[in-house]
Structure formats: structure tokens, C-alpha cells
Amino acid sequence: METLHVEEYHITLAKTVIQRLQVDLERSASINRSLGSRVAQCSLNGLADFLYSFQRKVEMFHEGMQSGMFGDNDDGYVSKTIAMVNCCPPFRGFVQRCAQCDPSVSEDSLRRANKSLDHIVQQGVRVLSERLYLHIRLFFERLVKRKWLTNVEPYDQIEAAIKEDFKKYRRMDNPPYELLVAEVHRRVVMEYLRSIMRGRIICTSMKMRKRMAGRLRDEGRQIKALFKDLESPSSWLDSALSHISELIQLEDIPSIQMEVGVLVREFPDVRTKHVSAILNIRGMTRQAERQEILNIVKDIESDGGPGPLSRDRALFAEVPVTSEVHCLNVGLSRIALTASSCVSALRPRRRKTRTSTQENPDDAL
Numbered sequence: 001m002e003t004l005h006v007e008e009y010h011i012t013l014a015k016t017v018i019q020r021l022q023v024d025l026e027r028s029a030s031i032n033r034s035l036g037s038r039v040a041q042c043s044l045n046g047l048a049d050f051l052y053s054f055q056r057k058v059e060m061f062h063e064g065m066q067s068g069m070f071g072d073n074d075d076g077y078v079s080k081t082i083a084m085v086n087c088c089p090p091f092r093g094f095v096q097r098c099a100q101c102d103p104s105v106s107e108d109s110l111r112r113a114n115k116s117l118d119h120i121v122q123q124g125v126r127v128l129s130e131r132l133y134l135h136i137r138l139f140f141e142r143l144v145k146r147k148w149l150t151n152v153e154p155y156d157q158i159e160a161a162i163k164e165d166f167k168k169y170r171r172m173d174n175p176p177y178e179l180l181v182a183e184v185h186r187r188v189v190m191e192y193l194r195s196i197m198r199g200r201i202i203c204t205s206m207k208m209r210k211r212m213a214g215r216l217r218d219e220g221r222q223i224k225a226l227f228k229d230l231e232s233p234s235s236w237l238d239s240a241l242s243h244i245s246e247l248i249q250l251e252d253i254p255s256i257q258m259e260v261g262v263l264v265r266e267f268p269d270v271r272t273k274h275v276s277a278i279l280n281i282r283g284m285t286r287q288a289e290r291q292e293i294l295n296i297v298k299d300i301e302s303d304g305g306p307g308p309l310s311r312d313r314a315l316f317a318e319v320p321v322t323s324e325v326h327c328l329n330v331g332l333s334r335i336a337l338t339a340s341s342c343v344s345a346l347r348p349r350r351r352k353t354r355t356s357t358q359e360n361p362d363d364a365l
Helices: 013-031 033-066 074-086 088-101 103-140 153-169 176-197 206-229 239-249 253-266 272-281 287-302 323-346 354-359
Strands: none
Touching (some): 013 088, 033 074, 033 103, 074 088, 088 103, 103 176, 153 206, 176 239, 206 239, 239 272, 253 287, 272 287
């Protein structure tokens, strides 16, 4: 770790190991096929053991960095993490080549090698995506509030932070880079949805609904453009915010029902509570209308929708709904204010004191 202060995104480990094994493979294969197959099997067995050792070293590195063992060098941590992940694609390619020589006897070693490589990549993706989220978490707290309707700064800061971090993250090779950008893309959309589902805005007029829908639509387009530039493979995420903006802006019930149906079919983990929260935001209080719309979700669910989604296709499943309490509080506060005003109107007025009447005889007339 003495080179942690140096930003290097590739190390020679994979190249060195593969070159040494490659020589043995080529020499043995040039003698006869049987010998080449046995050498490939031995190479794969040894490589599987080596990759497990490499995995453990990577784990120790991350544990040491997170505990502060190597000091506070964020840039060096990022570059080293990327460099270790970048070892995995060439290792994986060589592992596959060795396994092809005799697939029947290579299954266990192939599985062990790929498991170690998967672990290294997944840990690197998790570390880098979590690091980025820590940079933008506070900005999400400022989204979808009343001030947000006229203030583009919170989203602009989110986008600027992502672009800054990806100046380094793009040094990661594919396919691990695709996993990283897909995870960040999913996390950004998910956190945006969480901000919406908190119900911190309740629209009180058509004008307010249009304004809110417009902001959601605009920032949804910006997120789409951002991750297209970053070459995210998860374009399926892009329509979530546009559908919600339509649900907030549409006027007639049949159109809203149709949009709900599209949303649920594109995102099968949408539940009744999510749609109910959106209806709360648009200020829909008539129970009959709400039920007509929510029945669309229930009908799709009762048709036996898809089973549990894999994590890379789940979105709304990780979005809690907390707006129900807010709506209830708003309703209760309005009732309380109404009751208070009624009581005030019925309360008898205090009679003016005799002293004040005497001081202002004209008032008594």
C-alpha cells in the first residue's frame, strides 16, 4: 500500500500471471493435445487457488481502508479499487480458455475462480457506488419540497457530483464498469423516488400539479441524458419519473388508469401503496376516484404478476412510502384549524370594563 498516494488505475498483476502460464500452455500444446489439456487443467486449479488468495488480499485492503489503517487518501483508495477490479476481465478470459481444454474435469476449478472474480468486482462496485452516494445524499433531502419547485440547485449539485466522480470511475474496464454505472443509475432513480414518496408536497391546484409534473419531467430527462452519456446499460429505469409526472398532471380518470397500468407493467414491483402516495401528492381526496385507480394495480396483482425480481431489475421494491402519515397530518391539521375557528366564533366576547368606558365616553355611544 506504499503506492496508495499514486493514482494508477491498472496494475500488471494479471498480465504477469497470465504471461507465465501462457508459456506453459503453448509449449505443452505444441507437444501433444493430451499434455496440453493436462497442463491447462493444472493451470486452472492453481489459478483458482491464486484468485481466492487475491480475493482475500482485496478484502483485507478494503477492511484496512475503512478502518483508517492506511490513513485518509480517498483518491488513492478509488484508483486502487479500480485497478484491482481491472485485473478481473483478463483473468476471467484466461480462466475460460483453460476450462475449454477439458470442460468435464474443469467445472469445480472454473466455479471457484469465477466466484472469486465475481466477489472482487462486486465489492469494488459496492465501495465506489456507496462512496458516490455519500457525496450526494444530502442533496436528495432537498428534492420534492416546495422550495424545489422553483430551485434547480439540488439536482444540479447531484449531477455535478456524479460527473466529477465518474472522471475517475470511467477508468474501470468493461464489463465491471457497466455493473458500476448501472448500480449508480439505479440508486439515483431509487433515491429520487424515495424523495417523491415522502409526500412532502401536496398539490392544491391544477397550476401546482402542472408545475410539479414539469419539474419531474425535466429532471427525469436530465437523469436520462446523464446516464446515457455515462453509457449505462439500464435505460429501463428512465421512464419511471416520466410516468409519475403524467400521473400527477393528467385530469380524467380513464387516462390516469391507463397510465397506472403502463407504470405497473413496466415496473412490476410497483404496489398499491406507491400509487396511493402519488394520488396523495396530486391532492386526490375523493375515495371513489382513488379506488377506481387503485383497482388497476390490484387487478394486475391478482392476475398473478411476475415473481420476485432480481436486484438488478427491482426498483420500487426498495422504495418505502411515508406519505400516508403526512397526508393524515395535513387533514387533521385542517380539521383542527376549522374547529378552532368555529370555537372562536362561538366564544362570547369579553365585555369592556367600566374603566375603559369611562375613559372613552364616545365609545359607549
